[in-house]
Amino acid sequence: MKGSTIAAVLFAVIAAGFALLAPVSDPDIFWHLASGDWMLDHAQLLDRDVFSFTRTGVSYHTGEWLGEIMLALAFRAGDWLGLELLRAACVGIGTFFAARATLRIQPHVGWAALPILGGILVARTVWGDRPQLFTVALFPIVFDLLLGARISESPRRLALLPPIFLLWANLHAAFAAGLVLVAIFVIESGLVRVRATRAPLLVALVLSVLATSANPAGPGAIAAGFGYASSSGAYVVEEGPLDELSGAGIVVAAMLLGSLTIALVLGLEGITRRLGAPLLWAGLIVPFGFLGFAIQRHAILACVVLAPFVAAGLPAAIGRPARTAPLVPRSASAVILAGCVLLLGVAAATVAPRSPNLAAYPEGALAALAARPGHLLNEYDWGGFLVRNAPEHPVFVDGRGATLFLPDVLADFDKAVGLGPGYRGILDRWRIDLVLLRPERPLAVALREDGWAVLGETARWVLLARR
Amino acid sequence: MSRPSLVIPLLVGGFFGAVAAQTAVKDTDFFWHLATGQQTLAGGLARTDVFSWTVFGERILTDQWLGDVMIALAYAVGSWSGVIAVRALAVAAVVALTLGAALHARPGRPLIAVLASLPAIALSHYAWTDRPELFGYAMFAAMVWLVRLGQRGSGLALAATIPLLAIWSNLHGSSALGVGVVTAVCLERAISVPSFRSRAALLILGALAATLVTPSGIGIWTSSSGHFLAPPRFIQEEGVPDLRSEPGLLFAVTLGLVLTTALLGRGGGLADAAILVPVAFVSLTATRHLPFFAIAAAPFLAADGVDALGSALRLAGLRIPVLAANVSGSAPRAADFGALVASGLILAAGVAIAPRAPDVSSFPQAALATLPPGPGLLNRYEWGGFLIWYAPATPVFVDGRLFPYVGDTLDDYRSVIGLHPDWREVLARRGIRAVLVGPSDAIAVRAADLGWPVLVRTEKYVLLRVP
Numbered sequence: 012m013k014g015s016t017i018a019a020v021l022f023a024v025i026a027a028g029f030a031l032l033a034p035v036s037d038p039d040i041f042w043h044l045a046s047g048d049w050m051l052d053h054a055q056l057l058d059r060d061v062f063s064f065t066r067t068g069v070s071y072h073t074g075e076w077l078g079e080i081m082l083a084l085a086f087r088a089g090d091w092l093g094l095e096l097l098r099a100a101c102v103g104i105g106t107f108f109a110a111r112a113t114l115r116i117q118p119h120v121g122w123a124a125l126p127i128l129g130g131i132l133v134a135r136t137v138w139g140d141r142p143q144l145f146t147v148a149l150f151p152i153v154f155d156l157l158l159g160a161r162i163s164e165s166p167r168r169l170a171l172l173p174p175i176f177l178l179w180a181n182l183h184a185a186f187a188a189g190l191v192l193v194a195i196f197v198i199e200s201g202l203v204r205v206r207a208t209r210a211p212l213l214v215a216l217v218l219s220v221l222a223t224s225a226n227p228a229g230p231g232a233i234a235a236g237f238g239y240a241s242s243s244g245a246y247v248v249e250e251g252p253l254d255e256l257s258g259a260g261i262v263v264a265a266m267l268l269g270s271l272t273i274a275l276v277l278g279l280e281g282i283t284r285r286l287g288a289p290l291l292w293a294g295l296i297v298p299f300g301f302l303g304f305a306i307q308r309h310a311i312l313a314c315v316v317l318a319p320f321v322a323a324g325l326p327a328a329i330g331r332p333a334r335t336a337p338l339v340p341r342s343a344s345a346v347i348l349a350g351c352v353l354l355l356g357v358a359a360a361t362v363a364p365r366s367p368n369l370a371a372y373p374e375g376a377l378a379a380l381a382a383r384p385g386h387l388l389n390e391y392d393w394g395g396f397l398v399r400n401a402p403e404h405p406v407f408v409d410g411r412g413a414t415l416f417l418p419d420v421l422a423d424f425d426k427a428v429g430l431g432p433g434y435r436g437i438l439d440r441w442r443i444d445l446v447l448l449r450p451e452r453p454l455a456v457a458l459r460e461d462g463w464a465v466l467g468e469t470a471r472w473v474l475l476a477r478r
Numbered sequence: 479m480s481r482p483s484l485v486i487p488l489l490v491g492g493f494f495g496a497v498a499a500q501t502a503v504k505d506t507d508f509f510w511h512l513a514t515g516q517q518t519l520a521g522g523l524a525r526t527d528v529f530s531w532t533v534f535g536e537r538i539l540t541d542q543w544l545g546d547v548m549i550a551l552a553y554a555v556g557s558w559s560g561v562i563a564v565r566a567l568a569v570a571a572v573v574a575l576t577l578g579a580a581l582h583a584r585p586g587r588p589l590i591a592v593l594a595s596l597p598a599i600a601l602s603h604y605a606w607t608d609r610p611e612l613f614g615y616a617m618f619a620a621m622v623w624l625v626r627l628g629q630r631g632s633g634l635a636l637a638a639t640i641p642l643l644a645i646w647s648n649l650h651g652s653s654a655l656g657v658g659v660v661t662a663v664c665l666e667r668a669i670s671v672p673s674f675r676s677r678a679a680l681l682i683l684g685a686l687a688a689t690l691v692t693p694s695g696i697g698i699w700t701s702s703s704g705h706f707l708a709p710p711r712f713i714q715e716e717g718v719p720d721l722r723s724e725p726g727l728l729f730a731v732t733l734g735l736v737l738t739t740a741l742l743g744r745g746g747g748l749a750d751a752a753i754l755v756p757v758a759f760v761s762l763t764a765t766r767h768l769p770f771f772a773i774a775a776a777p778f779l780a781a782d783g784v785d786a787l788g789s790a791l792r793l794a795g796l797r798i799p800v801l802a803a804n805v806s807g808s809a810p811r812a813a814d815f816g817a818l819v820a821s822g823l824i825l826a827a828g829v830a831i832a833p834r835a836p837d838v839s840s841f842p843q844a845a846l847a848t849l850p851p852g853p854g855l856l857n858r859y860e861w862g863g864f865l866i867w868y869a870p871a872t873p874v875f876v877d878g879r880l881f882p883y884v885g886d887t888l889d890d891y892r893s894v895i896g897l898h899p900d901w902r903e904v905l906a907r908r909g910i911r912a913v914l915v916g917p918s919d920a921i922a923v924r925a926a927d928l929g930w931p932v933l934v935r936t937e938k939y940v941l942l943r944v945p
Contacts, residue, residue, distance in 0.1 A: 202794040252720045255762040256707070264762060268755050271737055275754070278745020279789050290793050293741040297734040304762065305721040305730075430897055430920035453897035453920035457927065 012344035015114035015336040018123070022110040024351040026131045027103030030138050031355070034364035035091050036371065037139030039410040040082070042395035043075070045402075047083025050076065056227055062398045064386055064405035065420045065441065072228045073414055074184035074235055078142025081182070094140050095363050099355070101144040106131060108151035109315045112158050116286055117322035118336035126321045129262045130314035136259050137249070137308055145182040149175060151315050153189045157196045157212075158319070161288060166211035173218040180223035180232055187236030188312055191298065193219060199291040253307040263310045266317040267300045273324030285327040292320055372396045373472035376447055380404055383466060383476055385444025388427060388454075390472075393447065407441070428454045446475045482581050484574075485817040486588040491574025492821030494599060496828025498569035498606040499562050502837035505607040507878040508549070510863035511542070512561075513870075515550025518543060523693055529866045531853030531873040532890075532908070533882045539700065540693045544648035545610025558836055561608050563829045568612045570825055572602055575619035576776050579626055583777035584784075594780035597732040598772035604725055605769060614650035617642060619773050621656045622753065625663045626777050629749045636664075636681055643688040647698055653689055654699065654706060655770060658756050660685040666752035700881075706760060706767075710880060715766035729768040733758065735783065736775050742786040742793075750778050838864065842914055842939040849941070854911030856894055858939075861914065875910075897924050905944060914941045 042062065050057050056076055060066040073079070085097040110127045117123045137143055153175060160166050172193065179186040193216045200209045224230045255264045274282065282289045295316045303313025327333070339347075372393055380387070380401050387404045389397055394409020408416050408424050416424075427437045430453035437443075446463070448455045450473045459465065463475040510529065517524055527538045552560035576598045580591035602615055620642055627635035639660050646653040664678035692698050709716040721730045736754060740747065753774050761771035791797075841864040849855060851871040862877020876883050876891050883891070890904045894913070897920035904910070912933070915922050917940045925942045934941040 204795060252718045252722075252726070254718045255759070256709075264759060268758055271740055271758065272751045272755050274737065274740035275743070275747035275751045276745060278743045278747065279741070279786075281745050282741060289741055290790065293738050293790075296741070297737050300737070301721055301730050301734065304719075305726075430923045431918050432923055434923065451898050453924070456897050456899050456901070457920075457924055461927075 018120040019110035023103040023107035026106035027099040030099040030102040031363045035367040038392045040140040041399035045398045047079035071415045075142035077181035101148040104148040105151045108155040112155040113318040116319035119334040123322040126318035133259045134311045142183040146185040164207035169215040172215045173222040176219040177222040181226045184236045195294040249308040276328040376474045379466040387445040388443045389447045484814040487574040487578040488817040488821040491570040492824035494573040495566040495570030495825045499566040499828040499832040502833035504837040506860040508608040509867035513866045515546035532887045541651045542610040562832045571616040579623035580776040580780035583781035595776045601772045602769040610650040614652035617646035640684040647689040662752040709764040732772045739786040742789040743782045845934040845941040848933045857914045
């Protein structure tokens with residue numbers, strides 16, 4: 012077995028091991044689980060709202076129905092540990108293919124390690140238990156397939172793309188980023204007339220686009236996918252721009268500006284000689300570098316694409332010779348692989364958390380809520396938690412923000428909790444009897460002063476009831 | 479080395495200076511800069527605050543004293559037209575210096591130089607306001623030209639960066655970027671030309687020392703490091719650059735062009751990397767820093783952009799003629815002098831038809847007569863400078879000088895404006911007697927609930943008396 016493949020497995024095990032250590036805590040997991048459970052219980056797609064009182068019965072598509080069912084099945088199979096194992100599997104698969112793509116271009120593990128580990132650090136920001144985990148796994152698979160086909164000019168593996176996109180389009184809406192990736196390879200192959208891959212890539216793209224139409228939203232899923240990619244970060248932090256001075260931002264900036272330095276030093280000839288396909292790298296680095304900084308949740312996609320260029324370009328820029336991957340004997344490979352499986356098994360059995368981390372949620376308010384009927388105005392980030400844990404109180408808003416609650420409900424939410432003009436009208440119009448917010452919210456301060464009853468409070472939340 | 483023609487840079491600079499003059503004075507920070515400059519002209523440099531009642535008598539930064547004095551001198555000489563004339567001159571300088579550096583990089587090809595400078599002109603136009611920041615861009619454009627000349631072997635140009643930095647450090651805190659660029663360029667030259675090492679060390683030390691020749695001394699670095707390494711994100715222009723916004727897209731296009739040019743370029747560009755990479759890093763830290771990269775990129779794009787385009791077309795199998803630099807494009811000094819005169823006339827014409835009065839429509843002008851004299855007013859942050867200039871008898875709670883207020887004062891400001899749980903305690907402790915805020919601010923809405931007396935109310939502001 013190639014040493015680079017063994018190295019990719021080791022990187023995958025490191026990433027999967029880290030992914031196993033974190034307890035479930037993502038604010039969106041709860042409504043995804045509730046949605047998956049609903050579909051499994053009712054044996055039908057969930058295409059209208061059943062969790063809020065502000066949008067009851069309104070039809071919507073998250074574009075993630077299969078992802079939600081997978082999450083619910085994992086939970087049913089293994090409780091919270093089941094979700095952690097699913098997360099670790101997606102992270103491990105994604106890291107393996109991202110590392111393999113990098114090691115295709117830079118077989119020297121030492122040079123490849125830096126951008127791969129950087130990518131793992133950035134990926135940690137999207138290891139929340141959501142359907143986006145499937146994108147974490149599938150995007151590197153598609154990238155590795157494309158890179159393998161282009162570099163070795165062997166197009167047979169491209170036949171895997173349409174079924175992957177069929178699956179991806181039903182798992183998570185970010186499949187659009189994968190289509191962009193394929194399109195870049197198609198354009199480059201067409202421009203430089205790569206005979207072996209030009210036609211197969213085009214066919215693969217067409218079939219992949221057709222495959223993404225096979226989902227409940229039909230061809231509209233593509234438009235939704237691109238809309239999702241271009242949605243603003245006004246309500247969802249991870250869809251906002253990446254802060255360069257954050258941990259992930261520094262890594263992405265180092266990789267993007269490292270790429271710029273490498274390109275300036277090597278130029279067209281140097282890149283052609285060491286990495287090949289210079290137009291392809293230009294086509295990949297520019298749009299995905301932009302995407303990584305424009306939408307912070309996509310920073311990992313930028314890292315996957317930039318890593319091979321940085322790994323191979325850096326030593327070339329400082330005059331180090333190119334290396335080939337060593338071969339590892341089959342017996343040694345088998346021992347290493349078995350050791351990795353054993354290691355992950357031990358980690359799952361011993362150190363993986365068995366319960367979610369609910370420190371960020373108003374867990375203590377649930378009992379008081381259960382005893383008090385009425386319409387509830389809840390904090391945006393807690394909507395999913397309440398959907399799952401307080402189903403007797405349909406929520407005002409939850410993490411389905413841009414899909415379901417724009418523009419009216421979110422505007423009302425903002426105005427009410429920020430104590431904007433007309434906030435009382437909003438409370439009356441929605442007949443709000445209960446308010447569960449962070450104590451520093453202006454609405455919470457005002458309602459307390461106005462004599463609403465405090466049913467419970469901590470430093471993180473306060474539950475108020477109209478008298 | 480042939481001397482490039484300055485005709486096009488001067489004429490284009492004059493044109494854009496005249497365009498910049500067509501906007502009335504309206505910047506939120508302008509007024510406190512004007513008041514500070516006027517105070518310095520009248521009574522010498524003030525090192526303690528005299529404009530607020532919250533930090534009165536405490537030390538303030540003096541890092542922009544010369545910029546403030548220039549604005550105040552312009553006002554003293556020509557009233558609002560004088561201020562606009564200085565703005566027009568500064569914009570003309572930014573454009574002419576950027577274009578001049580680009581033309582020097584590609585002699586005799588003015589159209590290419592203009593195209594390469596367009597991103598810088600487009601991105602800097604967001605900062606064509608009446609602040610010392612604009613002088614900082616002009617200084618940076620001059621710095622880029624000098625270090626480019628230095629990279630071509632002009633020791634005089636590199637030495638000239640030191641007096642430039644000394645002036646820049648008294649104009650605006652962005653001089654820290656200039657020190658960074660000089661350091662990076664000197665280090666690169668020291669690596670490439672071993673005999674340059676001792677001169678590089680002297681230049682770096684000289685550049686650092688030049689920034690200390692200011693009334694702030696080493697304190698100049700407090701402001702610079704604050705803005706560059708920990709930008710106050712709640713201020714719009716200090717926010718994370720959003721690449722999906724208009725300035726963000728312009729920056730992304732510029733970075734994309736630079737990356738593509740580098741990837742398809744001639745290579746061996748460590749000298750380019752020494753300028754472009756650190757500036758790109760700084761530009762990505764905050765929205766207000768975006769123009770720096772476009773200014774720095776103009777000479778690179780002019781020199782290599784067309785060749786990179788040719789390489790791309792050749793890779794695609796197309797044949798295009800090589801567009802060499804036209805070294806005969808230099809003009810006689812008389813032509814340059816004529817262009818200088820013409821540029822001056824264009825600027826004068828632009829200033830002559832410029833607005834004669836400031837645009838204060840976004841400020842609480844109608845509240846001025848009703849403001850209570852003496853301490854006790856809590857005002858919105860962005861109106862502080864306006865009040866300093868137009869209502870000197872009413873010291874402000876906070877204003878755009880920011881750093882004197884960081885800590886308790888800003889925390890208290892946020893508590894009252896945003897109706898945090900301790901807002902009443904802050905009101906009492908600070909002795910706040912009136913608030914001048916937006917009608918949709920939480921405190922204004924709450925004050926209406928509580929029946930506070932309204933002294934002035936419009937659609938944009940409300941002045942309330944605290945009972």
